[in-house]
Amino acid sequence: TLDTAIRETEALIGKLKAVKQGLLHDLLTRGIDANGQLRPPQSKAPQLYKESPLGWIPSEWEALPLDTVAVRGSGHTPSKNVSSYWNGGIKWVSLADSHRLDRIYIYETDKEISELGIANSSAVLHPEGTVILSRDAGIGKSAILDCDMAVSQHFIAWRCGEKLNNLFLYFYLQREKPKFEAIAIGSTIKTIGLPFFRSYEIAVPQRWEQDQAAAILMETEQDLAAHDAELEKLRQQKVGLMDDLLTGRVRVTPLLESVQQPAAQTGA
Template sequence: MSEDAQVVLGSLSELVAPVDEKIAVKKDPNLPYVGLEHIGQRNSQLLGWAPSETSVSVNSVFEAGDVLFGKLRPNLRKCVSAPFSGYCSTDILVLRVRNGNNPGFAARVFQTEAVGAEAERTSMGTKMPRTSWKGLSQFKVPIPEPKHQSKIAEVLDTLDAAIRGTEAVVAKLRAMKQGLLHDLLTRGIDANGDLRPPHPEAPRLYHQTPLGWLPKEWDVTKLGDAAESVVDGPFGSNLKTEHYVSQPGVRVVRLQNIQDGYFDDTEKAFIRESHAARLIRNQVVSGDLLIASLGDDGHPVGRACLYPEELDAGINKADCFRFRGRAVCRNAYAMLFLNGHSARRQARGYEQGVTMKRINLGNLRRIKVALPPIPEQIAIEERATAIEASYSASLRELDKLRLQKSGLMDDLLTGRVPVTPLL
């Protein structure tokens, strides 16, 4: 590191000072209130705020630019730079820069993993641990000169703006994807490659079915009747955790691999080939449809994905169903339908259990499926695949930006990489 970019270590108390001003009555109704619930985990922006009258207890007073650092359960890493003046929970430390330091830089320092870890280390209490300014104040951090601080804050603010913009694109594409899937599964695609007009606009194109108004060319059948085969996993004792081996082996498809429209290959399990040979009934191959029989609020019962082309044949475990469609039903189309609103609503009607919801094979087979002609199924798949590709690309871009920000924060705030070339 060059001489002009050297960074000295200083205590947090040299960077900021605590603000102890409190208020209980006669709060300004025009000022907002910020509670811990308004600060996201590892999020540099406020999630929201509330009117000052919503808090009837004693509040801390803060000004725009102050650092708001959550001292309750510091493992949640709640810290933002205040974008306005107002009141906040007393479970939030209000910290104000001193000695000419940059407010944006100070907030970034308190968002680092190093400060978060120190806050955890100095916490008191078991169920609801709290850190304190006394515990944090002497922790050493790199403190560059103010002009370097300003540039570091500017660089990270620019990245944050790019992240927020990409998050907005992701949210828009997610909504578009959900809306398009609903239209594809209820209106379909006509001979010209366009979505049919909705039923109210062109009732002549639709007929009444057990699933509501659907295009006249479509049939409705039970999932079991559309299947060449649909099987569950082996009986419990035939495939247990103790049967797993390290690679090489035959892949085991488990519940956590089946996500909403995609196969999550993060967690892998294998069994010996000799054992897999005894479970041939439960074999899955490229293109097979995998359906989850268990779920919770975040992972719906009946969610479905295709077994990836790049994986060798595997074995599906208990709580995982394998579906192979007849000539009238393509596996990829069945996946889209099972992940759609109509199938989800039907699956909820068959669910059993409280914490973990379950659907059995018999009830899964009873789910009614809307079946377009095969050429239209293919067209629906292609349209859904196109928007999924755009959505996935935006997610990858978001992940890249977040990783870039994490790396830059670590490099710039530790002084490992000088900010001088950016000035």
């Protein structure tokens, strides 16, 4: 029974992931019209689109350098030889936290630095809501800071202005991940140089449209997360049940009788 539930949940998660990818494409290339509906694709309604440096985008959108709608920053690594620069309660995102990225928000970090560490390095305390992107190992992974945090020099950070919803930017960067991976260079460790981000452009809808798109994508993410949690719960139940039954801690015979009795009554 548990195996069946696990398979069904895995299949549902697979479908939800496909839906998510479809929504990312549609909402970030076609967007939502004033009636709250997806715009038809450019091939079917060319009058609703215009050419831009980023290709065809809806007529109401703008192709803008990201730096014009968000404040770009980065970070640094305080000297590891000075103990007072570390373990000071300030969360510090580094490559060791790659497994925590791509989950919308980042809550915890592997290491912490101190105010002294910030004062004596080029590290910066970025405010809650800042969007970060890894430009080195784990290229293209992104997240939104759940609280004030610093980052290492391996990350780019954007503090969004009024024209840009930080959730919209997060999902936009998620869709751009293959592009980031393709342009990274380096023989040992691939990286994206800072000049790229100085001229990096994105397609910017009106703010109300960004808000709606972000809300739809967040709902999909939450649904996916709930089913992931349910799958993990089922797997843990299976492990626990196997341990109980295969060690004799729980006898099988009473369980079989409890299953057979309802079946017999149904048959009668």
